Each structure stands twice: as C-alpha cells, then as structure tokens.
Amino acid sequence: MTIIFQNLTKNFKNVVAVRDFNLTIEDGEIMGLLGPNGAGKTTLILTMATVYHPSRGTVLVNGSDVKRAPTLVRSMIGIAFQDPRFDRLLSVHEVLDWHAKITGVAKGVRASRVEDVMRRLGLWEVRKRRTWALSGGMKKRVEDSKVFIQRPPVAVFDEPTAYLDLQTRLLVWDMIKEMKEEGRTIILATNMMDEAEKLSDRVTIMNLGRLVALGTPSQLRHNVKGGEVIEVKPSDSFKIDLEALRMLPNVEDMSVSDGTLKLFVTEGRKALPIILEKLSEQGIGVESIYLKEASLEDVFLQYAGSKLTS
C-alpha cells in the first residue's frame, strides 16, 4: 500500500513537531525513518495512524485520507511502539490474543499464529506470565509480536530491536524481511544505523520536524561530500586550527563532535598523510585515526549537524 504525506504539518500549541512534510512511501517498500529524539518521527507515525489530527496537509494511506476515513486507515496499520504498550495485569498470551482479536485476525488462524510467533520469539515459555513481571527485552518481544501476529498491510516498527540481545535482534530482522516478502509496506523508525542500512530500501532522515534527506542507503552515502571520512581522535581537540585543516586539498567538509574530528574527503589515501602532517605541525598528538567509507551516521551528521543518539 502506498502512503503519501502531503505538506503535513503538526503543531502542539506553539511547538511545530512536523512541518511541511512531503514523502511517498511505495507499496511493499521498507522505509527507514532516521532522526534524533524529538525529530518528529513518532508524531509523523501517530498522525499517519490517526491518533493525532494533522494541523495542515494530510496523509493518504492506500488512497484513504486520514482526515476523511480515519477508521478505515486504522484498519490498515499496525504499530509496534518504541515503549511497550499493553495491560500490565494481563499475561503475555492474553495481550497477544486480545490484540489479534481487536485487529481482526480471523478466528481460524488466530490461535496458531499467536502460538507460532510466541514460539519464534521465545515467548512460549512465559506465555502465562503477567507482563509486568517481564524484563525490558521480553516486553519488547511482546510489543513486536503484536505486529507480527496482526500482519497488517502497513506495519510500523518503532525501534524494534531496542533492548534485544543480538540473536533476537537478527531474528526480528528476518521476521521484518518476511513481512516485506509478503508485500507489506513497512516503516522502520530507528536510531540504529546498521539496522536502517540492512533493512531499508530507502531512508528518510528527519530533523526538527523536517525531511532533510531521502534516498537509498547507498545514494545517501554517496551524497556525503567527498564520499570518504577520516575520523581522528586527537589528544587535544581544543588546540586544533580547524581552518588550516579545512584549507587542505581533498578536504570537503569537517565536523567536531565528542572530541572526535571528522573530515569528509576525496581520495582519502592521499589526504590521510597530509592531515597527519598538518596536525603534527600544530603540535597535536593523535590517539587514533581511521579512513572509512561514509556511513549513514555520517550522512546524518552532515545533514543535521549532530550525532544520532539512541
């Protein structure tokens, strides 16, 4: 199902959480949604899910307008929230069975699907345990399970692997890929770069409520000035003459964050010794230095001017 955000703006009193947002998510696509906390990702998702009403503009889900046909839109969407949302007093099985019922999973397949997902995600042994007694990771598995059981045409995962161990993380990735193979449209809101790169067909980067970059992970990486990154951990970042480094050949752009210097360069192998020499001239020691291809983290840094933080 295609999702179209048309000039979407969402205000909360004087705070503009999402502004003039335009985006088309294609049928059957996994769209990664990246942005720091407060970028507007959750507001965007909840507006699409009709929990919030758009202040301006609208969202069309499979052609249905969230303002005109909210109940129909809701029937097409399933959300695995960042923080688990279910009744604390109920058991794991009760939570998932209730979610399956309320979202219209057919009676004939409900029990088997609930059992299958619980077994795959390691919840079967704790199915009778009340959810308040579960660990953070187990609660997250229950939250993800809701959407895997529901199998909606539009599936939204908000930080689906937060708090999960590596093995379960890989399993959740596989299950998301299976949903894509079934033709479902998936929105993946995440702060984990590797997750976005491995799963997403395209990635949207948001900052301060705006769309700041859109493309495939590869396209976005190539958009980074220079295409390569030299990451330097100097002994004292305060003493560096940044302007002198900026003037060097091959250096296209640079940023300093958490005491680490990032130089976006062309022909990194040539640039590396020149940069080291320049730092040496300035009397700056180097604790570590890496030459690498630009990552989505670097893309984000370039567009938003700050690091992504979980």
Next chain:
Amino acid sequence: MATTAQNLLQDKAIHRLLVTLVARDLRVLVKAPWIIVSRGLAFVVQIFVFAVLMSRLVDVPGFDFFTYYALGTVLVTVASVAFLTGYDVYEENETGMLDYLLSLPLSRRGYVMARSVGGALRSLVYVTPLFAIVAFLRGFFNPIDIAVSYVMIFLLATGITGLSISVALSVRNQDRFDVSLALLELFFIRFSTALYPQAFMPLAAGMIAPFSPVTMTSDAVRAILGHGTIDLLGVAGLLAFVISMLALGAAIYLRKIEGGYFD
C-alpha cells in the same frame, strides 16, 4: 443486496470489536480480585454495622432505614466503581497506552461507547454479589423489578463512566484531576439521597440533591423494588444524563485527542 450483506458483515465486525474492547475492561477487573474483595468487605461493614446502627437511631414510623441505606450503599458502590474508569483512562493517557488504543481499528464514538459500557459492566459485576445480599435480606425476588433496577443501575454507571473519561482527557495535571474527580464524587454521592433522605439533609445539600443522577437512580430503584412503581421523572433525568455524558466523552475524544496533545 451485496451492499446490505456487506453492511451486515461490517456491523458484525464492529460489534465484535466493541465486545472485545468491553471484555478487556472486565478481564482487567477479574485479574485484580483484591479490589473486589476489599470493596466487598467495605460494603459488608457498611450494611451490617452502619446500616443496622443507623436504622436503630432513625425511628420514623413506616420507614425502613436499613433497606433504604443498604440499597443506597449499592448505588454508592456502583458510582465509585464507575469513577474508577476515569483513573484508568488518565493512567493510559499518561503512560502512552492511549496512543495504542486509539490506533486500533475502532471509531472514536465506538471507542467511547465501548469504554463507557465496559466501565458500567465492570460496576455491575462488582455490585451483583452485594445486590444479591440486599435482595436476599429484604426479600426482593420479583425478577422484573430486579431487571428494571439493573437497567437503571447500568445507565447510571454508563453515564458516570462517560463523565469520568471526559474529565480524564480534559485535565492534564494529576493533582487537578484527583481534585476534579473527588469534587464530582462529592456532588454525585454525598449530595445525593443515596444514604440519607432529603428531609434529613442540611438545607444546601438538600437543594442540590435532586439534581444528582445518583439521587435519581436510588429513588427510582427504591420505587421499583419497594412499591413496584417506575419513577418516570427519574428515568428521564437519568437518560438525559447518560446521553449527554456519552456525547461529551465522544466530543472530547474527537477534539482533544485527535487534535493532539503535547507535554
């Protein structure tokens, strides 16, 4: 024909969703039996200590204060339990659970209706054993009278649940919310004729009491069980209360929640 069949199927699906949502409220209640037990004990103390004591103190010929007080206590319990839904919704709003519930495939009106009915049914489940005790002690065995009384009690609980949901969604501060519900409970319960006849009340409370839905319900239930008569004015007032509270709840959901909130 096809459209009618489709509509029927859709209606069936909506009913199924509403029933599922109502069942959630009931299941949460069953999962917390200590609440039922504690409220039940409070009720038993109310009728076997206070009601007995008060009926000995109030000596008016032709007036059975024990029955009056015991039935009033059932109504007070219903009202108190119905108000609990407001606390649930407030907590759901605070914890983000409401976002999940509002993302489910239900209309907002359907959602308010289901929550109100769920809260009301929960109240009925609470008071059924208590009501049975009173009915047994006072010989209320006419099934029609009991059924009509139940309908009245259900209407009261539905209206109060709708009101408490409205307050929960309108007030964004915990202290203000607690005070608001406490004041409403004061008006609905203490300024009503549930526990004391209007003639025994202070003047100010006596002037307010007729407007309390708890008064309307308790007077109507006593009329049905005691004399087999229906207090039409009370029923009309109660219906007006329920309809206005459900409409208010739905309007607040539509405007407040779909309009968005932000902390």
